[in-house]
Amino acid sequence: MQLPARPHPRDGLREPVYETLARKTGGSPAELHAMTGQLVALGAEEGLAYDFDRAVSVNTFDAHRLSHLARLHGLGAQMHERLMRAHLVEGELVDDVETLVRLGTDVGVPADKVRQVLTGDAFAADVREDIREAQALGVTGVPFFVLNRAYGVSGAQPVDNLLSALRTADAASSPAAR
The missing domain is CATH 3.40.30.10 (Glutaredoxin)
Structure with missing residues (x-):
């Protein structure tokens, strides 16, 4: 494009x-x-x-x-x-x-x-x-959160959804996950 x-x-x-x-x-x-x-x-x-x-x-x-x-x-x-x-x-x-x-x-x-x-x-x-x-x-609108350049969260989300996404991204980036 x-x-x-x-x-x-x-x-x-x-x-x-x-x-x-x-x-x-x-x-x-x-x-x-x-x-x-x-x-x-x-x-x-x-x-x-x-x-x-x-x-x-x-x-x-x-x-x-x-x-x-x-x-x-x-x-x-x-x-x-x-x-x-x-x-x-x-x-x-x-x-x-x-x-x-x-x-x-x-x-x-x-x-x-x-x-x-x-x-x-x-x-x-x-x-x-x-x-x-x-x-x-893959951002198509705002807000859009990119976590560890690997996970995307689109739209205004409830706190629990954002917290879950942050935990997932953190777990995936920990040394034990590699």
Whole structure:
């Protein structure tokens, strides 16, 4: 599969998250609200106020490039969290350059560096490689957890399912299993 050289945010479409989910899953509005309702409830337990009614699906190529830049500044985890909160809690358009500059500076990435990356092609090859690797691992959506580069867990799973997968991956990687 040939990946685009550098998709522009306008190349993707902006649409409400529920429309994207309906297109991808074929689920009914009631099913989708039930599914996201579970995520909202899980998020609330962790102090997160997910708002899928405000969330808009966009092309996140540039947001991923910003994440690569943030990693260079030792702020990768903070940038990831800020982008997720902006997208899923605040309803921000994370394909907009000015929004991304603001979000980058929120976590400490210099605005001039963010703008330089977003107006050029920096980290585009890195993001394309991330996409290729995800495709090779069978990732088709998010969240998707890869454990020991051998086990995949797709979707938001109950804690017991994730714990079981972690135990399986750990057991398989122990010296006794080799």
